[in-house]
Amino acid sequence: MTTTKLFILGATGYIGGEVLHKFLLQYPDAHVIALVRTQAKADLLKQAINGNLETVIGDLNSLDVIEENVAKADIVINAASNNHLPSLEAIKTSLIAKKTRTLFIQTSGAGVIADSTDPTKQNPNKVYSDVKDIDEINSLPDSQPHRLADKLVQTFKESSKVVETAIISPPTIFGVSNGFDHKTSxxxxxxxxxxxxxxxxxxVYKGDTYWSHVHISDLGDLYVLIIEKFLKQQDFPSGYKGYYFAAGGTPHSWKDVSVAVSKLLVEKKLISSDKIEQLNPDQVQKVFGLPALFWGSNAKTDADLGKQIGWEPKKSSDKEFWEDIEIEIDYLKKTGYFEGELKSH
Ligand SMILES: NC(=O)c1ccc[n+]([C@@H]2O[C@H](COP(=O)([O-])OP(=O)(O)OC[C@H]3O[C@@H](n4cnc5c(N)ncnc54)[C@H](OP(=O)(O)O)[C@@H]3O)[C@@H](O)[C@H]2O)c1
Structure with a gap:
């Protein structure tokens, strides 16, 4: 049997790290090639993974490096960016030149179906199913977050007889990752x-907007399940039909999250006031430095497609979501997260 080769972009990340961790548990003999930005990151991964790991140094603009390594791989995972088009073009060029079966998994995000921060344009009752609403998802306007990248990835399969693709589109992800460097969402x-x-x-305004959620461990399971199907040559939806939301439990409201986080931060003496101010999106950006869409829109998803192929979220219940907020805050406090600059994306 030949050794399976995985090329991963974003291996040091929150999602990429969890996925690589789970992949290696299932396929310890696989050969992994990880694109990393620095030698320090390469050393970190090599120290953490005592296996068949090769690192290549470059970033998303290192198009030759990306093309060369896609050409070598049976499976390619992008967990580095859901917006960077030049790297996806390079991946496509290399994929469609291939003669052997190859799987490409793109990490997108449920921001693609986020409605609006403007209450008059919101659609709070809409829950997007990746089965029932697939045509609508595939017709979203280019102005939606990540949409251009999703559209490009969906052309890969139609340009090749040997390429399969899956786009995994998580909503709010929670839980501490088993990854190797970035551990939090x-x-x-x-x-x-x-x-x-x-x-x-x-x-954002009254905060009565809702997003779905998924535990990072369940998300990792979905990647590995699709990989398993591919390696066993079992059918799974790919290309235009291969759009996988990942979600469990019932959607959370951002008001409830804001209240829960604020209460815990007061209890842990990280702030002294439990005041919650209702702000408009401009004020959220100005005062808190945050783009309001991700805390003030609706993005409710049903992971019907994953469930059809046998994915079962095990840690994404409402109970785990709400309990995890304290676990994450304790982890962030312990690791000095509250002391540095904001993690930028
Ligand atoms: N976390 C969430 O809740 C969530 C939900 C939905 C979608 N997403 C999307 O999923 C993707 C991964 O998210 P994440 O939370 O895992 O992010 P993350 O923890 O910041 O990880 C990003 C990974 O990509 C690498 N990377 C970033 N920019 C790069 C570049 N220009 N060239 C090469 N490598 C680069 C990082 O390397 P370094 O170690 O060098 O930084 C890291 O390994 C992002 O597109 C994000 O928007 C995230």
Whole structure:
């Protein structure tokens, strides 16, 4: 049997790290090539992974490096950016020249279906299913976050007889990752950090907007399940039909998250006021430095496609979501997150 080769972009990241961790548990003999930006990151990965790991130094603009390594791989995972088009063009060029079966998994994000921060343009009852609403998802306007990247990835399969693709589009991700460097997510950690800097919390208008959520471990399972299907040559939706939301439990409101985070930060003496100010999007940007869309829109998703192929979220229940907020804040506090600059994305 030949050794499976995986090329991963974003291996040191929150998502990429969890995915690589789970992949290696299942395929310990695989050969992994990781694109990293610095020698320090290469050393960090090599120290953490005692296996068949090769690192290549470059970034998303290192198009030759990307093309060369896509050409060598059976599986390519992009967990570095859901917006960077030149690297996706390079991946496409290399993929469509291939003669052997190859799987490409793109990490997108449920921001693609986020409605608006403007209450008059919101559609709070809409829940997007990646099965029932796939045509609508595939017709979203280019102005939606990540949409241009999603559209480009969906052309890969039609340009090749040997390429399969899956776009995995997570909503709010929670939980501490088993990754090798970045261990925490974006929306709740960034919110907590911004609150500690300003001294009190906020909601975008009344905060009655909802996002779905998924635990990082369940998200990792979905990548590995699709990889498993590909390697076993089992059918799974790919190309235009291969759009996978990942979500469990019921969507959370950003007001409830804001209240929970603020209460915990007061209890842990990271702030002294439990005031929650109702702000408009411009004020959120100005006072908290945050783009309001990710805390003031609706993005509700049903992961029907993943469930159809056998994905079962195990840690994404409402109970785990709400309990995890304290676990994450404790982890962030312990690791000095509240002391440095905001994690930028
Ligand atoms: N976390 C979430 O809640 C969430 C939800 C939905 C979608 N997403 C999307 O999923 C992707 C990964 O998110 P994440 O939370 O895992 O982010 P992350 O922890 O910041 O990880 C990003 C990874 O990509 C690498 N990277 C970033 N820019 C790069 C560049 N220009 N060239 C080469 N490598 C680069 C980083 O390397 P370094 O170690 O050098 O920084 C890191 O390994 C992003 O596109 C994000 O928008 C995230």
């Amino acid at each position: 974006v929306q709740i950690p960034l919110l907590a950090k911004a609150i500690t800097k300003v001294g009190y919390s906020f909601t």
